[in-house]
Amino acid sequence: QAAPAAPVRQSEENGIQRFFKIPFARPADEYRDDGEKKHGMWYAHFDGKYIARQMEVYPDKEPVVMVAGVDDLNMCELSLEETGLSKKKGAEILGRDFETEWAKGKGPEYLKKNANKVSSKFLQKRLGIYLVYKL
């Protein structure tokens, strides 16, 4: 029996997983020689409406990875709709592209280390965490 093909967007019961990449450079900087290189890139994984993972990649620093439930103070607190990211052309990237960058930033290790604090249901499932509430 063949398993059904994986959808392009991984849908979970709590929402759709979407991934974005945005340069830190402001629009005016995009036309400068060192604009993108100087400011780096901002990556995000939204689990439904809210951010689940955030990563900041700078040209001269180690990537910084953040996970909702652990690093909330430094993460985007706006909903996906409020960010306007879904309307921004070229901002959305494939999950596999995000995961590639996430792995480069040692995200999987960081995620495992903080598995008990992760708030994203999608990530909890991926980590094998199933919260069981007894009534």
Added chain:
Amino acid sequence: EEASGAGKKDSAISSTEFDQFLTDRSAASNVPSISAQTGNQARNTR
């Protein structure tokens, strides 16, 4: 020379709040941050 007023660029993000967030994060990258990967390096000031 800069050519101003050439028309609207489609690259602008609609949310100014989000734009501000990105600016803040970018600025934060210029100072040593205490992150999961840098550990407690910032404590060693002396």
